[in-house]
Amino acid sequence: MRRIAFSLIAALALAGCASVEDSVLRGQPQAYAQPRPAPTPNIYMSALRAPLHSELFACNTWGSNLGLIGQRGEATNYTPYMETPAGSLLRNPTEGACMSSGFGWRGVASGGGRQHSGVDLANPNGGYVYAAGEGWIVSADWRSGFGNFIEIDHGRGVRTRYAHLAEIDPNLHPGDRIAAGTPMGRMGMTGNATGVHLHYEVMVDGLLVDPLNYGLPPQYQTTPVTQTFDEPIAMESLPDPVQ
Numbered sequence: 001m002r003r004i005a006f007s008l009i010a011a012l013a014l015a016g017c018a019s020v021e022d023s024v025l026r027g028q029p030q031a032y033a034q035p036r037p038a039p040t041p042n043i044y045m046s047a048l049r050a051p052l053h054s055e056l057f058a059c060n061t062w063g064s065n066l067g068l069i070g071q072r073g074e075a076t077n078y079t080p081y082m083e084t085p086a087g088s089l090l091r092n093p094t095e096g097a098c099m100s101s102g103f104g105w106r107g108v109a110s111g112g113g114r115q116h117s118g119v120d121l122a123n124p125n126g127g128y129v130y131a132a133g134e135g136w137i138v139s140a141d142w143r144s145g146f147g148n149f150i151e152i153d154h155g156r157g158v159r160t161r162y163a164h165l166a167e168i169d170p171n172l173h174p175g176d177r178i179a180a181g182t183p184m185g186r187m188g189m190t191g192n193a194t195g196v197h198l199h200y201e202v203m204v205d206g207l208l209v210d211p212l213n214y215g216l217p218p219q220y221q222t223t224p225v226t227q228t229f230d231e232p233i234a235m236e237s238l239p240d241p242v243q
């Protein structure tokens with residue numbers, strides 16, 4: 001009797017596995033927009049994981065939308081991770097790049113301007129670009145303007161996008177699960193780019209957010225000049241000092 005029960009459980013377990021595998025296979029995406037090199041053992045197999053950057057420096061002081069920059073050129077609000085509904089994501093998923101442009105409106109001398117939908121992290125020597133957090137590869141292909149482009153779905157409405165890459169790890173495919181900090185490609189200037197940099201975007205619930213300032217811990221958020229706490233305490237209400 002016990003043996004029958006065991007085989008029944010085993011059969012059910014096997015059936016469960018098969019159906020899960022089928023659904024995973026059906027979810028695999030299909031073709032790429034551009035031809036890709038054959039997947040072979042390559043540099044990505046032995047590349048170092050993403051380093052933890054404790055500081056982010058501005059590449060130059062004339063960069064736009066850099067935010068608060070300290071005397072050493074450091075972004076004073078910078079923390080290595082942003083807190084998102086999908087967990088912690090790297091703010092600077094590069095190998096030691098500096099910030100050449102921040103998020104938001106970029107004006108031009110002639111008037112007007114346009115929105116910059118991410119941050120630009122530059123390193124003239126290139127270097128690896130890492131997965132900002134765990135997720136699934138949505139795209140790893142060529143996009144006009146963006147050049148070699150990767151998009152990751154981190155779940156819970158959070159996505160990250162990586163543009164202008166010189167190359168993408170040929171073993172990387174849409175549908176792949178990717179671990180946080182995995183090297184995915186190398187920085188370049190493909191698409192509309194005037195220098196070697198990563199254009200890095202973070203989307204939360206379909207909105208592009210500032211990768212440098214989104215999800216900062218409260219102690220790093222800029223304190224507004226106006227009083228937003230409890231009402232100020234009037235001096236005369238304080239008790240007289242003890243004589």
Ligand SMILES: [Zn+2]
Binds near residue numbers: 101116117119120198
């Ligand atoms: Zn950019």
